[in-house]
Amino acid sequence: MVKRVEIDLVPDDVWRCLGPAGGARDQLADDIEWAIAEAATLAEPAAVTRALSIKAIGRGVVEFDGGLSVSGRMLPHLMEGAEGAVFLVATAGDAVGSRVSELFAGDRPVEAIVLDAAGSAIAMNVQSKAVTEIADERKGAGFLVGPCLVPGNEYWDLEGQRTIFDVLPAGEIGVRLLDSLQMDPQKSQSAMVPFGAKLQILDDPTSSPCSRCKATRCPMRLEPYEAVWNTDDLS
Ligand code: SF4
Structure with missing residues (x-):
């Protein structure tokens, strides 16, 4: 399912992506407000999701209907009791990244860095809204819901991106997987949310x-x- 997503960024969302600012926080306040407005104009926030049923959970591997699987030493534990998982890719679109490149090329690094952070904040915001919606919908159907699992972590390596992009028509929201397993546009997020009536590890x-x-x-x-x-x- 493809969705266009409404986003409301606040300065703290951008600060979370910029990192600790110390004494620069007041000095950058106007740049942050500018970046929020600019990113809101440029971004095309969207998400695509799809649920798959689990066929079997074995040692280091979780197999889904359709012959797809995810591998990782901890995944069987994190998905113990799961009946399925909802896969998702969320994006802010590619226009923010293009504008960031223009600003760097135009020797405006501060605006570029702050706008880059605003783009990251939008991608995270879209992912967070999509995960909340998935959790509400699954809980409404009587399931327990697990934590949002993201490839590229200790519990699930980046190879998991291949499964996510095999499951989802991410091209419909303009996102593709590069050979490096990074996503293009860069301001994109991917994840998997387990669900099941007897799920053990919960959100x-x-x-x-x-x-x-x-x-x-x-x-x-x-x-x-x-x-x-x-x-x-x-x-
Ligand atoms: S119960 Fe919690 S802390 Fe213990 S192994 Fe599972 S996820 Fe980790």
Whole structure:
């Protein structure tokens, strides 16, 4: 399903992509407001989604109907109990990136950097809205929903992009996968959201088992481990 998405950026969205500004925050306030307005004019926010049912979950691999699969040591754990997953690609379009290149070429690096951050913020915003919509729709249908899983992380390497682009007609929103496994336009995001009536690892941290799990180095930990102390042991 292809959707055009309405986006409302606020300065904090752009700051999250720019990183800590320290004393420059006030000095850049006007540039941030300009970048938000410019990005809103240029961007073509859109998302494409598709749900697939799971056929089997094995060691290091999750197989979907249609012969597609995703591989990663942690994915079977993160998708334990899943009946399916919704794949998505979200984008801000390519016009923001083109304008950023023009600004760099015109020796206007500050505006280029701030507009680049605004473009990233739009792509993240589109992804976030798409994920919220997917979660609401699946929960409305009686499923539990897992955390948004993104290729290029410790739990799922970048090769996962190939499956996402095999599943989705991302060309319909103008996004293609490069040989480097990066997306073009660069201001794009991809992900997979598991769902199932008996899903174990959930998007709501307070309902997931992480607080009782001792895997301290887990890259998907959703909340801190809460060791249960027996005060008798301390005496
Ligand atoms: S912290 Fe434990 S329960 Fe939570 S995702 Fe990691 S391995 Fe699973």
